[in-house]
Amino acid sequence: xxxxxxTPRHLVMxxxxxKSLKCEQHLGHNAMYWYKQSAKKPLELMFVxxxxxxxxxxxxxxxxxxxxxNSSHLFLHLHTLQPxxxxxxxxxxxxxxxxxxxxxxxxxxxxxxxx
Amino acid sequence: AQSVTQPDIHITVSEGASLxxxxxxxxxxxxxxxxxxxxxxxxxxxxxxxFSGDTLVQGIKGFEAEFKRSQSSFNxxxxxxHWSDAAEYFxxxxxxxxxxxxxxxxxxxxLKVEL
Numbered sequence: 001x002x003x004x005x006x007t008p009r010h011l012v013m014x015x016x017x018x019k020s021l022k023c024e025q026h027l028g029h030n031a032m033y034w035y036k037q038s039a040k041k042p043l044e045l046m047f048v049x050x051x052x053x054x055x056x057x058x059x060x061x062x063x064x065x066x067x068x069x070n071s072s073h074l075f076l077h078l079h080t081l082q083p084x085x086x087x088x089x090x091x092x093x094x095x096x097x098x099x100x101x102x103x104x105x106x107x108x109x110x111x112x113x114x115x
Numbered sequence: 116a117q118s119v120t121q122p123d124i125h126i127t128v129s130e131g132a133s134l135x136x137x138x139x140x141x142x143x144x145x146x147x148x149x150x151x152x153x154x155x156x157x158x159x160x161x162x163x164x165x166f167s168g169d170t171l172v173q174g175i176k177g178f179e180a181e182f183k184r185s186q187s188s189f190n191x192x193x194x195x196x197h198w199s200d201a202a203e204y205f206x207x208x209x210x211x212x213x214x215x216x217x218x219x220x221x222x223x224x225x226l227k228v229e230l
Contacts, residue, residue, distance in 0.1 A: 004158070042119075042222045042223075043205070043220040045217065045218070090159070092158075092159075103164060104161075105161075106158035106159040106160070108157055109158050
């Protein structure tokens, strides 16, 4: 595997279900991100992790729970979601070392549908 | 706070024609600017980025962009569009926070290419 991978690619869940999204980066990066992409809205940054520590939570509801066990893996645990949470969830990674010009590399995303 | 505006939601061009996608940003310091492209069902791929120096930057797939500080713009151009360029294009401004490299995205421009 190369780059940033995400599983599953598609997920349909009911509002009472619990599921998890997985992201893995094979680039040796030390920062990882979760974004939400909804139709006709800009990408919304949800969470940022640096060296496994959460450094940003962009006022995300508690029904979304991130986990970063190491610098290569990032999870997004989902529970009691709402239909408006249906969106494409994108994971990204970057090297934090040399400033704000660092490129973020994106995974293909997980298309989530909440029924 | 920083913001990015992409005034054109949809653009249609004929194959072989030239292309310009507009991007305006608002940011109090010297911006770091990016253009990403997203094909259907895919994540975002970086086309090019501006950090400093030459205001005309070259990217992949024959794209270029010009940073104009006086107009707060970073428009993306391509002299001759190919059918495979049909995709959604996102402009972003990057800042470095305590949480790492943070990107703010525009709402995107959907490009359609007519054969």
